[in-house]
Amino acid sequence: xxxxxxxxxxxxxxxxxxxxxxxxxxxxxxxxxxxxxxxxxxxxxxxxxxxxxxxxxxxxxxxxxxxxxxxxxxxxxxxxxxxxxxxxxxxxxxxxxxxxxxxxxxxxxxxxxxxxx
DNA sequence: TCCTTGACCATTA
DNA sequence: ATAATGGCCAAGG
Numbered sequence: 287x288x289x290x291x292x293x294x295x296x297x298x299x300x301x302x303x304x305x306x307x308x309x310x311x312x313x314x315x316x317x318x319x320x321x322x323x324x325x326x327x328x329x330x331x332x333x334x335x336x337x338x339x340x341x342x343x344x345x346x347x348x349x350x351x352x353x354x355x356x357x358x359x360x361x362x363x364x365x366x367x368x369x370x371x372x373x374x375x376x377x378x379x380x381x382x383x384x385x386x387x388x389x390x391x392x393x394x395x396x397x398x399x400x401x402x403x
Numbered sequence: 404t405c406c407t408t409g410a411c412c413a414t415t416a
Numbered sequence: 417a418t419a420a421t422g423g424c425c426a427a428g429g
Binding site for chain 1 (some may be wrong): 423424425426427
């Protein structure tokens with residue numbers, strides 16, 4: 287049988303699901319998203335998918351490099367757009383960098399485990 | 404088919 | 417903090 291229009295590969299679906307589940311006001315790295323989707327080491331696929339599925343309304347601004355920097359080049363429209371969106375939801379961006387210790391999604395897990403918050 | 408290009412990452416120096 | 421390296425792998429030429 288053919289599924290007509292949007293048959294999204296399982297790997298893509300898993301990644302999209304994780305991206306959509308990043309809480310507002312928090313951020314996650316490409317690699318972390320891949321791991322949470324059960325695809326460790328597949329960070330590049332996450333980046334590719336964000337571009338491929340840009341028609342979907344995803345919270346793409348919450349996805350950063352592992353060091354907390356915005357992936358787009360400084361000065362690009364994508365960079366400015368992301369910085370603006372992050373700022374809008376209360377995430378501080380300084381020099382194109384977000385403090386993962388403060389806004390990282392993983393921080394929630396850490397807090398849960400170590401009861402620091 | 405080979406080669407290059409990426410919204411990447413961990414490690415090592 | 418920056419830089420090189422090797423790993424990852426889908427697309428496009």
